Amino acid sequence: MTVGDLGEFGVIGRIAGRLPQGAAVLLGPGDDAAVLSAPDGRVVVSTDLLIEGRHFRRNWSSGYDIGRKAAAQNLSDIAAMGADPTAIFVGLGMPADVTTDWLDALTDGFRDECALVGASVAGGDISRSDTVVLGVTALGDLGGRRPVTRSGARPGQVVAVAGRLGHAAAGLALLQAGRVGPDVVSGPPADRSGAEGRVVAGDGEIEEWLSVLVDAHRRPRPMYACGPGAARLGATAMLDVSDGLLQDLGHIAEASGVRIELDPDAFPVGPALAEAARALGADPLEWILTGGDDHAFAAVFPSDIRLPDPWLVIGRIAEGQGVHVAGRADTWGGWDHFRNSRG
Amino acid sequence: MTVGDLGEFGVIGRIAGRLPQGAAVLLGPGDDAAVLSAPDGRVVVSTDLLIEGRHFRRNWSSGYDIGRKAAAQNLSDIAAMGADPTAIFVGLGMPADVTTDWLDALTDGFRDECALVGASVAGGDISRSDTVVLGVTALGDLGGRRPVTRSGARPGQVVAVAGRLGHAAAGLALLQAGRVGPDVVSGPPADRSGAEGRVVAGDGEIEEWLSVLVDAHRRPRPMYACGPGAARLGATAMLDVSDGLLQDLGHIAEASGVRIELDPDAFPVGPALAEAARALGADPLEWILTGGDDHAFAAVFPSDIRLPDPWLVIGRIAEGQGVHVAGRADTWGGWDHFRNSRG
Incomplete structure (x- = not known):
């Protein structure tokens, strides 16, 4: 069955029926607008547009993974x-021949990613479109905390990250090179969250590591609790790494009027990145420094704060401007949606 | 110059530079997320996805009008x-060959429509896309009022509308029939808000009336103040008419478990609709009852409430179900985004 068979209101009913609503949703889907609780008296809002062929490919990612990824990149903001x-709220454009199975998987992906942080898919809009288009808006509550912006970094403070770097970029490179087929990891909703940590051995070992990276491309795993956690620890600046560490830290350097100095030896290259770099003849550090889409958090803290796991100190803030790696100005690039180039 | 020449961050800077931020915006564009004041402790949220070729055509509407319309349909929700x-927050996908002039006009359209209600364009996202795609999310504050949903209508109450009906549908029909050219109304940002009320005479009279309708298709003019105003008056149910009066009132009938009886003589057919109906051999009442996109408000009130202008009583609530016109069940349809048919 396709969404065209169901019709607009059938589709809306089908989606809404799969979405539980949490306590913060005072009025959920089905009216002109939803009503959410905003106990802090302020509300944090971020929006992203995801276009098929540009942000995801239906033959490389399942509907479930696309839903998880689209939710994740907004929730991490x-x-x-x-x-x-x-x-979150989801505007969904899709062709009439999309199957209801695919739609259900997408819906479940949104639902399950939101469930990780106790959020709800509280509303949306659907439309016909030649390709799949997702307009996702996420809302959040500050719980009395100051928002951690990009402009609070000061010389003498340290830069730290929480979460994976370069994994999604390496996974995308493997898919683009045809080094692994799109079916390397089986479909939704199998839980592969422990994949990276498990002990693998034998002939399939390399393929298993590569599949971890392809999976990372399909579905980021932001360490959500580290965001509010960093605010509580006293972070002075923070963002999620979506376009590449160097480019994104550049935003902090610019907004704060400081220079960021990174220590390239601070980044451990795990076995997955090492195997992928060997397979493709690539430099794993380039993935780590310029790869987007893992949605790690990068934050700046006063140097006297003792940072708990999983925060990893990668550099420090100095007077000046720009992002420097071991004293050298950034010569890697990041992602520009219009120029679409690296360098 | 095109947006491809500017690059992603150039485009973002150019858009943000044209957007003043109101007092409710505690942190505006330029960070991972915006922070808005939510003094009520609750926040109202609605989202819409607009796809080129389906919701608008760049050869039929200017960038300015597309921005106004996209903002209007969300603000009216x-x-x-x-x-x-x-x-509001705007996810904007567009081809790299979109000119900066068009982008500026679109931005100004969003800005000016928001200014009508004191709202700000507080954030967004841009991406490259083969066609123009707009994901728009609007937020609002209830100011201590109960939200007016679709489920509160009770037998004995009256149904009223505030705003135009059928104008946008007639304008679209005129464009589709080639009865008026796309250049019938000159480009942005000329203010034609008084057009419908002005006295016209002479040979150009008919064309002038038709241009009012084309203009209505390009740019709805919701009577925004009537929404919160209806809540203050004691409205028990309300929605904005976006898919056609009969279809949209059907949502109130269903959600409230009531029958809605409309009086077809209650709808005045103005000169613009009359001229267009004559030109196309159409029934103006069909536009009024089934045409979407004017974003009039339809609300239900207790019968003892004295309704001020511009509210117009068009029917009453009874026991039963469905929407009936002069005792006859609705045989007109509305708009279904997947079935794309009327009937």
């Missing part, structure tokens, strides 16, 4: 302000 | 809950 996500 | 809109 909220957490990167130091807020707790409360709800 | 907020007002239809009885809330005051505070901000």
